[in-house]
Amino acid sequence: MPVPTSAPRTLYDKVFDDHVVRSGEGDTLLYIDRHLVHEVTSPQAFEGLRNAGRKVRRPDCTLVTVDHNIPTASRKNFKDVGSFIVEADSRAQVSALEDNVKEFGLTYFGMSDKRQGIVHIIGPEQGFTLPGTTVCCGDSHTSTHGAFGALAFGIGTSEVEHILATQTLPQAKSKNMRVTVEGDLAEGVTSKDVVLHIIGVIGTAGGTGCVIEFAGSAIRGLSMESRMSICNMSIEGGARAGMIAPDEITFKYLKGRPLSPRDGEEWDKAEAYWRSLKSDPGAKYDIEVEIRAEDIIPTLTWGTSPQDVVPIKGVVPSPEDFPEAQRKNVIRSLEYMGLTAGTPMEEVKIDKAFFGSCTNGRIEDMRSAARVILAAEKNGGPTKVAEGVYAMIVPGSGLVKQQAEAEGLDVIFKKAGFDWREAGCSMCLGMNPDQLKPGERCASTSNRNFEGRQGAGGRTHLMSPAMVAAAALTGRFTDVRKFMGNHIGEDGGLKITDYSDYLTPVEAPARPAEPTEQTAEGQTPVKQAAAASAGLPKFNVVKGIAAPMWEANIDTDKIIPKQFLKTLLRTGLGTALFWTIRYDVRTNEPLPDFVLNKEPWSNSSLLVCTGPNFGCGSSREHAPWALNDFGIRCIMAPSFGDIFKTNCFKNGMLPLELPQADLEALYEDASAGLEIAVDLENQQVIRPNGKPPISFTVDAFRRHCLINGLDDIGLTLEHREKIENFEEKRSTVWPWLDGVGYAKKGQKIIAVPTRQAVKKTDW
Ligand SMILES: CC(C)[C@H](C(=O)O)[C@@H](O)C(=O)O
Numbered sequence: 077m078p079v080p081t082s083a084p085r086t087l088y089d090k091v092f093d094d095h096v097v098r099s100g101e102g103d104t105l106l107y108i109d110r111h112l113v114h115e116v117t118s119p120q121a122f123e124g125l126r127n128a129g130r131k132v133r134r135p136d137c138t139l140v141t142v143d144h145n146i147p148t149a150s151r152k153n154f155k156d157v158g159s160f161i162v163e164a165d166s167r168a169q170v171s172a173l174e175d176n177v178k179e180f181g182l183t184y185f186g187m188s189d190k191r192q193g194i195v196h197i198i199g200p201e202q203g204f205t206l207p208g209t210t211v212c213c214g215d216s217h218t219s220t221h222g223a224f225g226a227l228a229f230g231i232g233t234s235e236v237e238h239i240l241a242t243q244t245l246p247q248a249k250s251k252n253m254r255v256t257v258e259g260d261l262a263e264g265v266t267s268k269d270v271v272l273h274i275i276g277v278i279g280t281a282g283g284t285g286c287v288i289e290f291a292g293s294a295i296r297g298l299s300m301e302s303r304m305s306i307c308n309m310s311i312e313g314g315a316r317a318g319m320i321a322p323d324e325i326t327f328k329y330l331k332g333r334p335l336s337p338r339d340g341e342e343w344d345k346a347e348a349y350w351r352s353l354k355s356d357p358g359a360k361y362d363i364e365v366e367i368r369a370e371d372i373i374p375t376l377t378w379g380t381s382p383q384d385v386v387p388i389k390g391v392v393p394s395p396e397d398f399p400e401a402q403r404k405n406v407i408r409s410l411e412y413m414g415l416t417a418g419t420p421m422e423e424v425k426i427d428k429a430f431f432g433s434c435t436n437g438r439i440e441d442m443r444s445a446a447r448v449i450l451a452a453e454k455n456g457g458p459t460k461v462a463e464g465v466y467a468m469i470v471p472g473s474g475l476v477k478q479q480a481e482a483e484g485l486d487v488i489f490k491k492a493g494f495d496w497r498e499a500g501c502s503m504c505l506g507m508n509p510d511q512l513k514p515g516e517r518c519a520s521t522s523n524r525n526f527e528g529r530q531g532a533g534g535r536t537h538l539m540s541p542a543m544v545a546a547a548a549l550t551g552r553f554t555d556v557r558k559f560m561g562n563h564i565g566e567d568g569g570l571k572i573t574d575y576s577d578y579l580t581p582v583e584a585p586a587r588p589a590e591p592t593e594q595t596a597e598g599q600t601p602v603k604q605a606a607a608a609s610a611g612l613p614k615f616n617v618v619k620g621i622a623a624p625m626w627e628a629n630i631d632t633d634k635i636i637p638k639q640f641l642k643t644l645l646r647t648g649l650g651t652a653l654f655w656t657i658r659y660d661v662r663t664n665e666p667l668p669d670f671v672l673n674k675e676p677w678s679n680s681s682l683l684v685c686t687g688p689n690f691g692c693g694s695s696r697e698h699a700p701w702a703l704n705d706f707g708i709r710c711i712m713a714p715s716f717g718d719i720f721k722t723n724c725f726k727n728g729m730l731p732l733e734l735p736q737a738d739l740e741a742l743y744e745d746a747s748a749g750l751e752i753a754v755d756l757e758n759q760q761v762i763r764p765n766g767k768p769p770i771s772f773t774v775d776a777f778r779r780h781c782l783i784n785g786l787d788d789i790g791l792t793l794e795h796r797e798k799i800e801n802f803e804e805k806r807s808t809v810w811p812w813l814d815g816v817g818y819a820k821k822g823q824k825i826i827a828v829p830t831r832q833a834v835k836k837t838d839w
């Protein structure tokens with residue numbers, strides 16, 4: 077609720093304060109206005125609800141779609157998931173989602189619905205994402221929605237279950253960071269170049285523990301689509317979330333969206349509130365970064381981390397260009413990427429070009445690619461995709477596809493030899509048939525270039541849609557500005573249409589049935605909650621062999637790659653832990669030199685990593701599940717990815733941050749194969765051979781929960797009255813946030829207030 081206060085606050089402070097259900101011991105309990113759900117991170121969460129006899133608290137604030145696993149082949153002959161998805165694990169995960177949405181009565185955009193698409197594309201498209209809301213999804217790129225001035229962040233599966241059950245989430249307050257980009261962007265420079273440049277400046281751990289507010293004239297001048305691309309990649313800068321204050325551009329984008337506040341009194345009230353969502357003059361930021369727009373030129377990545385950026389006019393860097401501590405990582409990246417230091421980027425050839433993903437799968441991105449194709453043709457450049465290159469265009473949603481086709485973009489693409497696909501995550505992470513083969517090099521509009529991200533052994537270079545289009549046409553990385561002339565202005569000769577024509581699907585499903593009462597007979601929900609809150613293994617002292625690792629930025633794709641995310645269970649992932657570095661990607665044989673394949677480390681119960689930012693990247697809780705299943709209960713590192721850290725705690729594991737010098741000492745003990753003990757009760761790491769112990773501190777509440785094996789849902793349910801009170805006030809102050817529903821088949825989609833249809837949850 078709006079909080080009376082006189083101290084100047086940031087945009088983040090305001091949205092955070094307005095959602096506090098309760099504060100006190102431990103994290104603050106925040107109300108979550110919008111919950112997006114997809115098939116990969118939800119099966120275990122629904123299973124948890126089912127086992128505890130709980131229902132979804134706010135089906136009207138929950139929107140579900142399917143995106144990661146689905147093939148992007150033509151759906152002309154689509155009948156059902158069972159016959160369309162060939163790969164058994166993918167089919168099982170999508171089918172499980174379809175069963176769950178039916179059982180729990182949720183709004184679902186399935187494969188036969190035109191509104192289906194990547195979860196971060198459909199939320200904004202529908203007006204489900206609104207300024208000043210809290211938005212969560214079991215997906216790290218939930219940060220995308222911050223472009224609307226929402227506080228939007230990715231969560232793990234345990235947290236998905238928590239929100240489904242309680243519509244709240246315990247959260248610690250992050251730090252405030254502001255990145256200001258002042259000035260005008262040069263022609264050919266897009267928001268993707270801006271965000272890659274920013275990540276190059278701050279590094280992938282630069283925003284750790286922070287919410288980044290993007291500000292400055294260059295940001296204000298961007299469209300909503302471009303703002304979304306920037307906020308999308310705040311997670312690649314390590315941040316919890318990215319935010320941009322809403323303004324006229326935001327309001328215009330939202331007007332008329334199916335789930336936006338209705339025109340008239342409701343809209344006026346909403347807009348008045350949204351206008352208050354600006355950082356106050358004098359608000360304090362913990363970190364400030366200033367960037368000049370004129371310093372940015374078309375940019376791309378050369379290595380295996382999003383911070384490995386280089387301007388298109390640059391060359392492949394050499395290990396000597398980096399500080400000593402980073403050289404081992406650079407050598408490994410160059411080797412993986414098959415690049416030689418000093419090679420001009422414009423000489424590097426590609427095998428594939430990929431357009432799509434939640435970063436750049438929107439209509440504006442499609443137009444941008446089409447403009448380059450038209451401009452190249454008009455300015456005497458190539459007219460077709462280069463020989464030997466396969467280029468695919470994957471719209472982010474069915475509605476983007478529909479609109480692009482109405483604008484004739486598909487014709488431009490097909491004529492130039494591009495493959496025009498159906499909506500989904502596609503080759504962004506290749507959990508579906510769209511994948512790179514080992515050694516293939518791809519120019520990609522996606523957001524992650526981790527090892528094996530687009531397919532085992534595949535080599536990914538991130539860049540803007542315009543740059544990917546240029547590379548597809550020439551067959552090598554190309555400065556897109558070469559193709560520009562007077563043909564690449566605002567519309568570049570394209571027929572731009574209004575999105576509102578495309579918000580009506582051919583077929584809209586009927587409103588979901590009301591959720592059924594699922595409380596197990598004879599048990600009050602509070603009792604169930606109490607029972608469920610003591611469900612984690614207790615962590616007291618963990619003693620054993622520790623696996624030594626030194627790499628920086630060990631991302632969760634590296635800890636557990638995509639092919640193992642298709643499980644419906646939390647167990648059984650231990651053998652796949654660190655798959656891409658533990659096994660030969662071509663033969664699947666264990667690599668004898670990898671630490672966990674050697675004695676005594678094959679029995680490790682601890683892990684010591686001297687490199688920072690362990691567990692960065694994706695929100696997949698499969699990463700701690702895999703470590704846990706292997707037998708590792710405690711990871712010691714200089715710093716952790718935010719979501720990974722939370723996911724560890726949710727599984728009764730300890731992510732322990734220690735100073736570099738202590739880690740170096742422990743690394744030596746671990747490398748010698750000696751036993752180490754982590755004593756959480758006494759907050760000490762006990763070293764072998766009587767060496768002095770290392771003291772540490774863990775947040776008191778977290779420590780208490782770990783030692784007693786307490787899980788959060790049960791604890792939260794003790795505050796049910798506070799949640800109900802918050803909801804009552806929310807309905808008065810922000811009535812447009814209640815009730816999401818859709819009209820029946822054939823009718824225009826409109827938001828239907830379903831407040832009365834959503835029964836008060838009687839726990
Ligand atoms: C599957 C999901 C957990 C993951 C994420 O959190 O980002 C995916 O979307 C990704 O991009 O790696």
Ligand code: SF4
Nearest residue numbers: 217433434501504505
């Ligand atoms: S980053 Fe890729 S895989 Fe993840 S949600 Fe976005 S499109 Fe899907």
